[in-house]
Amino acid sequence: MENEDTLFGHPKGLFILFFTEMWERFSYYGMRAILVLYLIAEVTSEHSGLGWTSGEALALYGWYTMLVYVASIPGGILADRVLGQKKAVMIGGLFLCLGHGTLAIDSQMAFMIGLMLIIIGVGLLKPNISTMVGGLYKEGDERRDKGFSIFYIGINIGAAAASIIVGLVAAKWGWHYGFGLAGIGMALGQVIFMSGQKHLIGVGDKPSSIADPNDVSIGQLFGNLFKAPLQMVITAVLMAGSVYVLVMESWGYGLLFMFLSLVTGMMLMIYQDIDKIEKDRYVVLLLSFILVIVFWGAFEQAGGLMNIYTEQKTNRMVFGMEFPAAIMQAFNPLYIILLGVPIAGFWYRWKLMGKEASSLFKMVIGLMIMGSGFLFMTAASLEYERVGESALIWLALAYLLHTIGELCASPVALSFITKIAPVKYASLMMGVYFASTGLG
Structure with a gap:
């Protein structure tokens, strides 16, 4: 610089x-x-x-x-x-x-x-x-x-x-x-x-000014798709289903399925184009994308379903004052500020003990911890059914586990992708990661 x-x-x-x-x-x-x-x-x-x-x-x-x-x-x-x-x-x-x-x-x-x-x-x-x-x-x-x-x-x-x-x-x-x-x-x-x-x-x-010579453009990938009959047929069938949904059911979901069909076609072409060692890693990478979709799909309920639950069914009275539901969104970033360093330190000490955890292990553990947070929301729902409102503590505990899960899974995800993605498809795989996050 x-x-x-x-x-x-x-x-x-x-x-x-x-x-x-x-x-x-x-x-x-x-x-x-x-x-x-x-x-x-x-x-x-x-x-x-x-x-x-x-x-x-x-x-x-x-x-x-x-x-x-x-x-x-x-x-x-x-x-x-x-x-x-x-x-x-x-x-x-x-x-x-x-x-x-x-x-x-x-x-x-x-x-x-x-x-x-x-x-x-x-x-x-x-x-x-x-x-x-x-x-x-x-x-x-x-x-x-x-x-x-x-x-x-x-x-x-x-x-x-x-x-x-x-x-x-x-x-x-x-x-x-x-x-x-x-x-x-x-x-x-x-x-x-x-x-x-x-x-x-x-x-x-x-x-x-000059693209990485190992990178493969999306245009090249689609060009290769038309040279592979089996992959082209699978993609065409998926696209036909997408068009049906687009016309008969919902244009929004139709476009989404169309996008997923094209991504599936690209994934098939990539699998055909890489060597055996890369194929094994590629399968693991695709499994990690499934974890990403599930994780962020559940995590993003904070701004959606959990936000509505807080507004409609949670007792937000604290010291005689009722706080707006939107304020409860602050739990997650505040927990991150408080717990980010301790959790990073935990994994570092784990490594010093000779028990270094793989990135995929951390992602799975993060998903399990985050999912456990919804047990507190289950308790909140049961309390609501019993007394007509649920205590704020359930929400605070749910966000706590969601945050711990995020701190375990999120920091290692990008690093994991760059480590195991096929070299010439690295940029495309990063794009698929962001798309997976959004699909969740």
């Missing part, structure tokens, strides 16, 4: 990216905390919402969450091939500011447009600002891991603050004030990023 100015032993650019991402996550998690609550709020209530059913609200939340993750794939490709990470982050931040600003308008059409703008913005900003953090350090720099840890703390500070502050504002003054406050947070992040450019010289300025 050209600029070697440091602060607390790290490049000053790290702290520009720290605060940019902190405010971006403030905007994202602030909006996430109140999204389904706004959708299900009665049109005639004091702070009117859209009056949707819980099922409709959860369906929109699911599609929105999936598209946010999947948008990271084209966002990363655009940055790598056309824009460079820095411009991608700038443009993504602009889309986010526009999106959150649009959500502040009291109109259902504005609401939908705002969500689409946010999806585009997150897709451009999220994967590329993380890449820029890595670009601050030279290869082999021992500070890199600690730099990412500092960056991760910023994410969770933003998420925790958003759930509390935006939740309170939305409950006190109305949903659109909450959305607007989330937008102000994103605007602050954009200002910080733009004003800190002198500390980011040489980081993410230009796209990669």
Whole structure:
């Protein structure tokens, strides 16, 4: 990196990216905390919402969450091939500011447009600002891991603050004030990023002029598909089923199944193209994608089903005051800040004892612990059926286990993929990972 100015032993650019991402996550998690609550709020209530059913609200939340993750794939490709990470982050931040600003308008059409703008913005900003953090350090720099840890703390500070502050504002003054406050947070992040450019010289300025010769493009992969009759027939049958669902049942699920059919075709082609050793690893990789789908599908209930349960069935009285349901979204980031270092230390001590756990083992353990959290929600439901409301402690305990599971599984997932993915399909496998996260 050209600029070697440091602060607390790290490049000053790290702290520009720290605060940019902190405010971006403030905007994202602030909006996430109140999204389904706004959708299900009665049109005639004091702070009117859209009056949707819980099922409709959860369906929109699911599609929105999936598209946010999947948008990271084209966002990363655009940055790598056309824009460079820095411009991608700038443009993504602009889309986010526009999106959150649009959500502040009291109109259902504005609401939908705002969500689409946010999806585009997150897709451009999220994967590329993380890449820029890595670009601050030279290869082999021992500070890199600690730099990412500092960056991760910023994410969770933003998420925790958003759930509390935006939740309170939305409950006190109305949903659109909450959305607007989330937008102000994103605007602050954009200002910080733009004003800190002198500390980011040489980081993410230009796209990669030459692609890795080992990488295989999606176009090449589809070209190979048409040369393999069996794989082509399987893909065609799946596509035909997708078209049927698209026409006869639901356009949304039809498009989803069509996407999955194409991914299946690509996965089959990759399996045919790799050697025996890589085939064994590839099967393990595909199993890990199933774990990813299950894990994040359950984990993301925090912003959906668990959020609605908190609003409708949980006693939120603490010291004589009733707290808004959205505030309970702060449990997860606060637990991460408190438990991140101890859990990392546990695995490190485990390694020193000669019992180093594999990445897949950590992912499975994380999934089991996270799933155990729903046992507390079962207890909460039983209490609700018995007395008409459930205690807040059940929710706190459920989020605790969800967070411990996340801290076991999430940090190792990306590293695991880069270790065992076939070399020439590494970039594509990373994209499939993000898509799997979104599908969950």
